[in-house]
Amino acid sequence: SQQGEEDPQALSIQEGENATMNCSYKTSINNLQWYRQNSGRGLVHLILIRSNEREKHSGRLRVTLDTSKKSSSLLITASRAADTASYFCATVPDTGRRALTFGSGTRLQVQP
Amino acid sequence: ETGVTQTPRHLVMGMTNKKSLKCEQHLGHNAMYWYKQSAKKPLELMFVYSLEERVENNSVPSRFSPECPNSSHLFLHLHTLQPEDSALYLCASSLEGTPQETQYFGPGTRLLVL
Numbered sequence: 080s081q082q083g084e085e086d087p088q089a090l091s092i093q094e095g096e097n098a099t100m101n102c103s104y105k106t107s108i109n110n111l112q113w114y115r116q117n118s119g120r121g122l123v124h125l126i127l128i129r130s131n132e133r134e135k136h137s138g139r140l141r142v143t144l145d146t147s148k149k150s151s152s153l154l155i156t157a158s159r160a161a162d163t164a165s166y167f168c169a170t171v172p173d174t175g176r177r178a179l180t181f182g183s184g185t186r187l188q189v190q191p
Numbered sequence: 192e193t194g195v196t197q198t199p200r201h202l203v204m205g206m207t208n209k210k211s212l213k214c215e216q217h218l219g220h221n222a223m224y225w226y227k228q229s230a231k232k233p234l235e236l237m238f239v240y241s242l243e244e245r246v247e248n249n250s251v252p253s254r255f256s257p258e259c260p261n262s263s264h265l266f267l268h269l270h271t272l273q274p275e276d277s278a279l280y281l282c283a284s285s286l287e288g289t290p291q292e293t294q295y296f297g298p299g300t301r302l303l304v305l
Contacts (some may be wrong), residue, residue, distance in 0.1 A: 084268065092273070109292075112293060119301060120298050121193065121197075121281055121298045121299050122234075122294075122296040123193065123296070167234070171292050178224075178247065181234040182234075183231070183232065183233045184216060184233075
């Protein structure tokens, strides 16, 4: 599997429900970031969590990081139709060039 | 609006054409990137420029030629492309040396090679 692999690949929920997406990675990281992409558009940075952090909140977003399992989760609470997008995790390694490596993404569909 | 613009937004070209994609950032960043996004594949990092010097070239075919004349502008010159090069090409920028290394993306150029 690739660095920064999201699970599930696609998720469909009703408005108001919570959406949880998971990301697994392979190498040691400096930080992990989540990005959002509306269809055919550029990516927008949502939230960053450092390797020494376990949980972080930003509005309706909650990110957790488990470095022992090399995994992260993104929780979107009280979802809205406007949250419909693809969500990507990206990792920055803790050594060498600090370039982002992206996963394949989770496609989230929020039904109104 | 992320402060990174790309032109054109859509491009259709034949395999014998030569075209260029342009990216401009207004964020004072010192690193710029080209990514390729194909359907159902992870974003592929193509090129990285740091302080106008190319520091990474991820085995990209020579029919793609990047140019970074200054820290605000980045070009991707295209020639004799193949249909499999059809994809969304994304430009991004960041401020190197910051702890976060968050990247800011442009809206992309949707390329179709006929």
